[in-house]
Amino acid sequence: MRAIAYDEFGSADVLSLRDLPEPHIGPDTVVVKVVAAGVNPVDYKVREGYLQGLIDVDLPAVPGWDVAGVVEKVGLDTPEVEVGDEVFAYARKDVVSGGTLAEYVAVPVRTLAKKPSTVGFEEAAGVPLAGLTALQTIRRSGLAAGQTVLVHAAAGGVGSFAVQLAVHAGARVVGTASERNHDYVRSLGAEPITYGDGLVERAQATAPDGFDVILDYVGGEAVDTAPDLLADGGRIVSITDARARDELGGEYVWVRPDADDLARLATLIDEDALKVEVAEVFDLEHAADAHRAVERGHTRGKVVVRIA
Structure with missing residues (x-):
């Protein structure tokens, strides 16, 4: 072959x-x-x-x-x-x-x-990998309907799935992305903000009381700024940086193969809830x-x- x-x-x-x-x-x-x-x-x-x-x-x-x-x-x-x-x-x-x-x-x-x-x-x-990562990190975050979530790298492979899954779960979603991808992030159901200098101020302007959940798919700045952006009792989940778990009391996730989770993603795609x-x-x-x-x-x- x-x-x-x-x-x-x-x-x-x-x-x-x-x-x-x-x-x-x-x-x-x-x-x-x-x-x-x-x-x-x-x-x-x-x-x-x-x-x-x-x-x-x-x-x-x-x-x-x-x-x-x-x-x-x-x-x-x-x-x-x-x-x-x-x-x-x-x-x-x-x-x-x-x-x-x-x-x-x-x-x-x-x-x-x-x-x-x-x-x-x-x-x-x-x-598979990106969709399962998004699904499993959201599950580990405990995200519930009505909460506010910040998705880092919202236009990327994992982030774009996470935005849609969080919206489907009834959350309000804010996503970081470059300006050229803001319309795309909006099309997924999130409010886009630009990453880089001034991120904390821009994020705080969208959620003055802080974020119930931060989903980190990029590392670096996403974890550095989390203490300033989490609401009381808020939770960060990262796939890139163990500090989310070891220093911030959140979760550090390595995606697992899971046939049931994959079947769930297939159902959401067929129901037009996930693009x-x-x-x-x-x-x-x-x-x-x-x-x-x-x-x-x-x-x-x-x-x-x-x-x-």
Whole structure:
């Protein structure tokens, strides 16, 4: 099968297209014929070796955890799906090796759900990691209807899902974004404010009594300013900075594969309560450029690689 792989840690230049054996499956795993795969910041951080000690990598490694495709083979005990089912998954395993930037990938059934029927494979491939991150951070925050939430990086892959999920939960949402993305953030249901110098004053002007929840998807300034912006009893949740937990009494979250959560996201998409923004689509041969696009940052929505 065709796949993108790397033999050493480094820049996107270490990625190359090659022929590799098709994956084997275990009793609770299926083989998915990949139609599209999402690219996330964690993919290039793993590739560059930044997460050694936290995530094991078996070289040569095929990167990628987000996938949308069609079930090609089923394991011994996989009653959740049948051959031919259209699925999507956050196919994270304990070791980075046989990832989703390939024509076929082995996917544990605990990580997958039926693909939402109202969007294509490319849109579906952009959902799993970012959508699950948004859903699980909001759950950990305890956000309730009527509360006010500040979403940092509201136009990004995770932030755009978090804005929509918080609005769906009945919260008032304020989101940080560059000015060029303010109309987009408004379209998601949030009140946009610009990050950078003067953030505290701009945020306080929108919520003089403070924010019940702060969702941090960018780090740095988002955590630095949290003490000035949280309401009494407010809570911060971060995916980037452990200070949110260790110093501010909030939560530090690493997203988990969860089939039920993924099915929930699919339902919300099919009910038109959750929209997927795809920023760019690359062919498999140009997957290194997809990695570079994610590394540059400031992408509105998701970067996806088309496999088949």
